[in-house]
Structures are given as C-alpha cells and as structure tokens.
Amino acid sequence: MSYNKEILTLAVEIGDELLRNGGEIYRVEDTIFHILKAFEIENYDVYVLSNGIFASANEDSDESCSIIRHVPLGDVHLGRIAAINQLSREISEKKCDLKTAWDRLEQCRSIPLPKPATLTFFAGLGCSCYTYIFGGNFLDAIFAFLFGMILEIYLIYTRRKKTSKFISNIVGSAFVTFASLFVLHLGLPVLQDKIVIGDIMPLVPGVALTTSIRDLFNGDYLSGAIHLLDALLTAMCIAVGVGSMIILYQYIPGGVPLL
C-alpha cells in the first residue's frame, strides 16, 4: 500500500469511528483534515454525511487515492469520542507516528460498553428520577425504576438482535404504558401518566435532536435533515406505542378513567 493510501485509510478509519459513535459532522471533517495535514498530504478533499464518508487525496498525481465509506447510524458512545479526540489532538501535534496511531485507534475501538447490569440499573435510576421531577411521587418513582430496568433489558436484547429501531421503540413504549396501566388497574394510587413519561425517557430522541441542530447550525443541512427525520420518526413511534395501549385500555370494562 502506498504511503498516501495508508494515511488516507487511517484518517478515514478514525473519522468512521467518530461518526459511528455519534460525533457531529464538523468534528469528523475537522479531525480528518487535521490528520491529513499532520502527515503532510496537501491536496485532499473530504465530504462527510451522517451515514457516509467520501475522501480523496492527491487526485492530480500518480499516487492518487480515494475512499468511500458507509457508516450506519449507531448507538452513542461518548467515551470513545473523547478518546479519539485525544488521539487526533496528539497526531496533529505530531507526537504520534503512523504505527502508534493505528495501535491507539485499535485501543479506542475496544473501549467496552458498560456491563448490561450497570446499564440496566442506571436506566432504572434515571427513569425513576425523571418520573419524580416531572411531578410523580415516591411510589411512582419505584414503579418507574422497575419498568425502566425491564425496558433497558429489552433494549439491550434488541440491540444484540439488530431489530429495527422503529419496532423496538413502539414495543418498548407500548410495554411501559401497558405495565403502568396494569398497576393502575390493580387499584394502586399511582399517577399513571408520570410513570410513562419517566419511562419513555430512554427512548426520547434527545441525542438525535441535539445532533441535528448542531449539524444544521454548522451548515450541514443534509446531515441535519437526516437526524431531524430520525428524531421526528422516533417521537412518532413512541406516540404510536403509547397510544395503542391507551386505546386498548378503553375497551376493558370497568377501566379506571385516566388523568
């Protein structure tokens, strides 16, 4: 592999890893630029979308090379983004040669996700706290904790099985609504709506919304639109899941009136 090609591959691999773990478009572009500049490649072009990278270097010489990469929208892992940010900073300060850069990239890639048990516990804790701050009482928070944990277990399972995000959002929010309605139907004095609001928090598209706004602000309209569409569709899926369960509940004789 020629020297040019190897550097371009390194830069695109690093950009790929950033994009995959939820980096913004301008950060990915900047990182690739800085790396190419640090290794003294002069003639280059990079175009990044929220699910793809196009890059070329030295188009006008014999050593020309280009790379196209498809990057699926993935889960957010901010720890890896921080690590890669550190790596790219060191590369652009020329503290890091090609060989170490590859090794470091491999290290960044292998930063693990938190253990499923940890994820489950903290999802439950987060859900119960949200239930509380949106006006639930202590009992609601306890139920939100339980349902939030079950929801997270389901989400981890679907991530492994690579189920479509739409289905997992609809089923997840439907489950949460069903569980809260069940508790309400048992006659416990819970605020059913607060439990649902707390528990749909892990599904709510906060990340997609933030990323899309930042992309739009930086002038990456296409990528911003992709994330905005993602956020809107996710919100709609949650509405469908919650709504279907409430409709079903209307048909149960003797249902307690809601709200």
Add this chain to the structure above:
Amino acid sequence: MILQVIAATFAVASFSILFSVPKDQCILAALNGGIAWFSYLFLSQLGAGPAVSSLGATLLLTLLARLFALHRKHPVTIYLMAGIFPLVPGSGIYYTSYYFIMSDMESFVAKGTETFKVAGAIALGIIFGFALPQKFLLFARRKFPY
C-alpha cells in the same frame, strides 16, 4: 425544589453512564444538567412559559458545556448530550398523543404547539450558545480562573 434539582442531577448522571461518558467527566456532566434544571425551574417560577424557560436553561447548559470542554480539553458533546434530556419535551410527546387518541382536539392542538415550541426553543438555545465566539469564553476563563 432542592429535591427536584438533586433528582435531576442523578437522572442526568445515570443517562451519562448510559452514553458511556468517561467516568471522571460524569460528575461535571451531571452538575451541568442539575444547574440547567434549576434554571428551568427558576425561570418558570418567575412566570416564564415552558418555551422561554427551556430557551434560558438550554442556553446556560450549552455555555457551561463549552466552558467545561475548554477546561477539561474534551469534546463539548460529553457535557451537553445527557444534560439536555430533562428539557426535551418527553411529556409533550406523551400528552399530545394522549389527547389525539382521546379526540380532545382542543387540548391536542394546544399541547402539540407547545411541544413544537419547546423543541424550537431548545434548538435556539443551542444555536445561541454556540454562536458566542470562542474568544469570549477564553476571555471569561482568563478573568475568572477556576
């Protein structure tokens, strides 16, 4: 109110763990979320509507996230992403779909408009927060070293 802010801090802390924020940065991220929720409540108590309160809280959140990022030399996203969650209109989505299903069109339109307004206000808050040039932040850091 103090209990609410503490709960918000814990909520943001647990969500930053879900997003695998590096462990040593979790505390700052959670603190940021707590401060944002406090300012939201504070503005609401002054009589501001949900949209204006969200705008103010998001603006503060973004600026603080940028300051933390400068201080710790980490990407801004780390401090911003989890902290935005208490402000995102999750309850808006719920009530909008609920009123839609109950055919309560008046409440549906009112709640739906409010949800969109809050989402727009969050967008504006982030945009204003990032529109402030980096120089001001550097200046602020030099003036008030911490």
